[in-house]
Amino acid sequence: MTVRVGVLGATGAVGQRCIQLLDGHSEFELAAVTASEDSAGKSYGEAAKWRVDSPIPDAVADLTVRETDPDAVPDDVDLLFSSLPSGVAAEVEPDFAEAGYVLSSNSSNDRLADDVPLVIPEINPDHLELLEVQRDERGWDGAVVKNPNCSTITMVPTLAALDQFGLERVHVSTLQAVSGAGYSGVSSMEILDNVIPHIGGEEEKMETESKKLLGEFDGAELARHDAEVSASCNRVPTIDGHLENVWAETERDVTEADVEDAFRGVESLDLPRSPDQLIEVFEDPSRPQPRLDRTLGGGMAIAAGGVQATPAGIQYNCLAHNTIRGAAGAAILNGELLDRDGWL
Template sequence: MSVRVGILGATGAVGQRFIQLLDDHPTFDLAAVTASAESAGETYREAAKWRVDTPIPDDVAEMEVAETTPAGIADDDVDLLFSSLPSGVAAEVEPAFLEEGYVVSSNSSNDRMAADVPLTIPEINPGHLDLIEVQRDERGWDGALVKNPNCSTITMVPTLAAIDEFGLESVRVSTLQAVSGAGYSGVTSMEIIDNAIPHIGGEEEKMETESRKLLGEFDGAEVSLHDADVAASCNRIPTLDGHLENVFAEFADDPSPEDLREAMRSFEGAGDLPSSPDQLIKVYGDDEPERPQPRLDRTYADGMGIVAGGVQSTDAGAKYNCLAHNTIRGAAGASLLNGELLVEEGYV
C-alpha cells in the first residue's frame, strides 16, 4: 500500500527531519511540501537552508514548494499531512485543512490537551486514536487531527508507562535539553555557550499535563488523566541534539532497581509499526552508571528509541535518567509513527 503524504512547514528544522525520515519509507510517498507565501513557487532546494546531516533527496530538492493552504496542495492528491508548523500558525492553518477533509498528524503544540484530540505515542496509548470519532462529531469536519507530545514529554513517558505497573504515584523530573529543541534561531550562541538556562517557556506545563493524558484511560468518550502528581524543571544546555532527563518516581509498591530495569527492558508497547524500534527502551545497568549521554546515545535505534540508566532506589522510591533524540523521536519521528498508526487503524 502506498500513501501519498505532504509536509506543512517543510523548510524548518522539524520539516527537514520529516524529509529525511520519509526518504525510502516503505509506505509513504512524499507528494507535497509547503512553506510560507514568500517561499511558494521556489524549488525546495532554493527555499530550504538544509541543515540535516544527510543530503536532500534529489526528487525532493526539485519539488515546487506550495503555499500552506488547502488550495496550495489541492492538485497533489494527498492522503495524509504531517504538520511541523509553529503552534501559533498551526492553530490558524490546521483547522482549514481538517475542514477540507485532510487527515493531519501534527507535531505542533496547539490542541494537544484538547479533550477531543488524541495525544498519542503509538507504543503507549494507541487506543486513544479513537478520540477521532468524538472529534468528528464535536467539530463537524471529515478530517482528523492527531498530535504527538512535546519532545521532553516523549523522552520520559515511555519509561513511566513501563514502570506504571508498580503503582506510579508521583514524578519529579529535571531536564537537560538540547539547543535544537528551540529551533535554529531559538537560542543564540552568546546565550548558551559556557552557560545553562534554567527556564524554557511553557515546557514545564507541557510535561506535567501531557504525561498524564498519555498515561490516562480512554473509555470511548473521553480520556481520564492519570492521577500521578507530576512536576518538572526544564533547563537548556549546550548540546546539539538529545534531551537528557533526571527522573524521581514514587510508587504504591516497592520495586527494586532490577525490577524497574527489567520492566523497561521488556516493555513492548503496542503494535508493530515500520518506524518503531524492536526494543523501545534500552537500559544500562549498574556497571555503566555514566550512561546515557546525549552524544553517545541519542542515535539509538536510528534516533527512534529511548535510553535509560542510573536506576537506583531512594528513600521515597527510585531515580533514573532517560534520553531521546529530540528532533527525531521527539518531533518528526513521533508524528511519522502516528501517521503509520493512522494507516494501520484505517483512518487513512
C-alpha cells in the same frame, strides 16, 4: 499500497527532519511540501536552508513549494505531517481537517484539547479512538492527531512502564539540547559555557501532557492520570538529545531489577519507524549520554540507565533524540499508526 503524504511547514527545522526521515520510506511517498508565502512557488531546494545532517533528497529538491492552504494541496494526498509554528497551526490545521485531510501534527496547539488524541503509538494507541469523538463534535471529514512535546515523549514511556506498580508522584529535571529551540532559538553567546535553568512553557507541557498520555479512554472521554508530576527544565550546550533525571514514587515497593525489567518489557510495534527495542536499559551508571546514545534505534529508541532505589523513590536517567523521537519521527510514527489502523 503507497500512501501519498505532504509536509506542512517543510522548510523549518522539524519539517526538514520529516523530509529526511521520509526519504526512502517503505509506505509513504512525499507528494507535497508547503511553507510561507515567501517560499511558495520556489523549488524546495531553493526555498529551504537545508541544515539536516544528510544531503537533501534529489526528488524533494525539485518539488515546488506550495502555500499552506487546503486549496493548494492535491486532493490525492492522504496524510499531512504538520511542523508549523503553533500560532499558524492553530489557524490552518482545522481548515485542512475540515477539507478532509488527516494531519499528524508536531505543533503544540490543541495537544490538551479533550477531543484531540495525544499519542505515543507504543504507549496509548487506543487514544486514536478519540477521532470518532472529534469528527462528531467538529463535523470534520479529516482529523488531527498530535504527538507530545520532545521532553515529555522522552519520559512518558518509562512512566508507563512503572504504572503497573501504581505511579503516584514524579519529579523530573531535564538537560535539553539546543536544537529543541530551533536553529535560531538560542544564541551561541547565551549557551556556550552556560546552562539556562528555564525554558518557557516547557515545565507545564511536561506536567500536563504526561497525565493525558497516561490517561484512560472509555470510548467517550479521556480521564487523565492522577499522578502528580513536577518538572524543572534546563537548556544545556548539546546539539541533539534530551537527557532527563527522573524520581518516581510508586504505591508498591519496587527493586532496581523490577524497574529495569519493566522498562525492557515495554513492547515496540511492527511499524516502519519502530525501533526493535523501545527502551534500551544500560547497566553502566554513566549512561545514557547524548553524544553516545541519541541515535539508538535510528533515533527512535528511549535510553535509560542509572536506576537506583532511593528514599525519594526510584531514580533513573532517560534520553531520547529530541528532533527524531521527540518531533519529526514521532509524527511519522503516528502517521504509520493511522495508516495501519485504517484512519486514512
